Amino acid sequence: MRLHKPRIAPLHEDNWSEEQNDVLSGQKMRGNVQNIFRTMANHEKLAKRWLVFGNHILSKSTLPARDREIAILRIGWLCQAEYEWGQHVVIGKHAGINDEEIEAIKVGADAAWSEHDALVIRAADELHGDAFITDDTWTGLKKTYSDQQMMDLVFTCGQYNMVSMALNSFGVQLDPDISGF
Numbered sequence: 001m002r003l004h005k006p007r008i009a010p011l012h013e014d015n016w017s018e019e020q021n022d023v024l025s026g027q028k029m030r031g032n033v034q035n036i037f038r039t040m041a042n043h044e045k046l047a048k049r050w051l052v053f054g055n056h057i058l059s060k061s062t063l064p065a066r067d068r069e070i071a072i073l074r075i076g077w078l079c080q081a082e083y084e085w086g087q088h089v090v091i092g093k094h095a096g097i098n099d100e101e102i103e104a105i106k107v108g109a110d111a112a113w114s115e116h117d118a119l120v121i122r123a124a125d126e127l128h129g130d131a132f133i134t135d136d137t138w139t140g141l142k143k144t145y146s147d148q149q150m151m152d153l154v155f156t157c158g159q160y161n162m163v164s165m166a167l168n169s170f171g172v173q174l175d176p177d178i179s180g181f
Contacts, residue, residue, distance in 0.1 A: 023047050024047060070117060071120055072088045081164030086181075
C-alpha cells in the first residue's frame, strides 16, 4: 500500500446519516460494506453519482466480464493501486481469469496471451500512458468488438484509472478479506 493509514477515514455504516445510508446501504460485497464505499460515505452526493456510472461499468457494460476484468486489473497494476488490484483479483477469478493469467497481467501484452487478450491489455496500456488507443490496437479489437464495446472499454479503463487515483490518494486500506500485491 502506498499509504499505511487512510487520509480520509472510512465511516462505519453504523454511523452513517440517513442520506449516506440511502446511497450506500446496498453496497455489501462478500457480506460487508467494503472500505471503498465506507470512504465514499464522506461525500454522499459524489458517491451517489459515481455509483451509477460505476454500476454500468461493472454490471451493465457490453464487454465480456473476463475482458472487463483483464482491463481493470491491468489499469490497477499500472496505477499501483493495491486496493483495486486486490478487489479485482477476487472479481476476476469469478469472471474466469486463472492465477497464471493474473500474474501475466503484471507482465503485460507480451506475456503468453491470445491475440485478443493481448489487445485488451495493450489498449489499457495505451489509454493509461497516452490517453489514446493506437490505430493498430483499435483495428485489432474491432475484429471482435462492436462500437459499443469499444466505448465501454475506453470508459472502463478511464473509470478504473480514476478510481485508482482516488484509492491511492485517499489511502483506502485493504479490507480483511482481500490481499494486495
